[in-house]
Amino acid sequence: xxxxxQSPQSLIILEGKxxxxxxxxxxxxxxxxxxxxxxxxxxxxSLTIMTFSENTKSNGRYTATLDADTKQSSLHIxxxxxxxxxxxxxxxxxxxxxxxxxxxxxxxxxxx
Amino acid sequence: xxxxxxxxxxxVMGMTxxxxxxxxxxxxxxxxxxxxxxxxxxxELMFVYSYEKLSINESVPSRFSPECPNSSLLNLHLHALQxxxxxxxLCASSQDxxxxxxxxxxxxxxxxxxxx
Numbered sequence: 682x683x684x685x686x687q688s689p690q691s692l693i694i695l696e697g698k699x700x701x702x703x704x705x706x707x708x709x710x711x712x713x714x715x716x717x718x719x720x721x722x723x724x725x726x727s728l729t730i731m732t733f734s735e736n737t738k739s740n741g742r743y744t745a746t747l748d749a750d751t752k753q754s755s756l757h758i759x760x761x762x763x764x765x766x767x768x769x770x771x772x773x774x775x776x777x778x779x780x781x782x783x784x785x786x787x788x789x790x791x792x793x
Numbered sequence: 794x795x796x797x798x799x800x801x802x803x804x805v806m807g808m809t810x811x812x813x814x815x816x817x818x819x820x821x822x823x824x825x826x827x828x829x830x831x832x833x834x835x836x837e838l839m840f841v842y843s844y845e846k847l848s849i850n851e852s853v854p855s856r857f858s859p860e861c862p863n864s865s866l867l868n869l870h871l872h873a874l875q876x877x878x879x880x881x882x883l884c885a886s887s888q889d890x891x892x893x894x895x896x897x898x899x900x901x902x903x904x905x906x907x908x909x
Contacts, residue, residue: 713895724797724883724900725836732895770835780849783835 683708685773685784693790698761702787704754704771712776716745716756719768719786728756728769758789766791797901799884805907808874814904816867816884822899824890825867827859828883830903836883842867843890874908881905 685706694700706714713732717725729738729745731754738745742759758765771784797818806812816825824843828836841849842861856878858870867884887898 715898722881722903722905724885724902726900727897730895730897780838780851783837785835788833 683773683775683782685771685782687769687771687784687787689787690785691788691790693792694761696761696763696791696793700758700761700789702756702758702769702771702789704756704773704784706752706754706771706773706782706784708752708773708775708782710776711749711752712774714745714747714754715772715774715781716743716754717770717772719770721767725770761789761791763791763793765789797884797886797899799882799901799904801904802902803905803907805909806871806874807909808876810874811870811872813871814869814882814884814906816869816886816901817865818886818899819865820886820888820899821864822886822888823864824887825861826885826887826898827857827867827869828885828900829878830881830883832880840869841890848890871906874906876908879906879908 688703715730716728719725728743731747744757747754768786768788770786772781774781800815827839830836839853840859845861856873860868881903883903884901888896
């Protein structure tokens, strides 16, 4: 069964600090991995999309890495801001279906 | 314009009511999606339309009835819902339904549905 596990479940950091969120998956065959940011009560917004051949992709202060061999991805947030407080969701799509598998998300709270 | 709009923003309905959720995009996308999201949970895929035809139905109860009148519009008709159907309903669109390609998927802000 395809699964996506995210850790930690929640994280509290101080403004200006860096943090890293983790995503492990068992989706096979792998096609692409996406990171989304979702503010409370709002729709998810795409941060990065990575395919098998991509190891790193950045979007401003967000940098995602992918290790397709170990089936792990991370999302690194640099110099956090209060507006980074949100849920971060990892989504993995297999090459054999059109159904994405969502992780449960990491809830990030940035305190001033 | 990369916007997906959803109306209404909030909806309260009784279990005997009939209501509809509306979603609209003008990006020329040919795939549109309905998701259901409970609090502190990830979105759950409900339906996928591709070129105005229903291509995926994730075993959703018949009290939810999707409709795609044209390539820009997606409706979700609700009838005889249960309190446990209360959730955030998200609409999304992408250029194509083939998630194996790296097409961007754009989400709307959602409709917060409460069933009393």
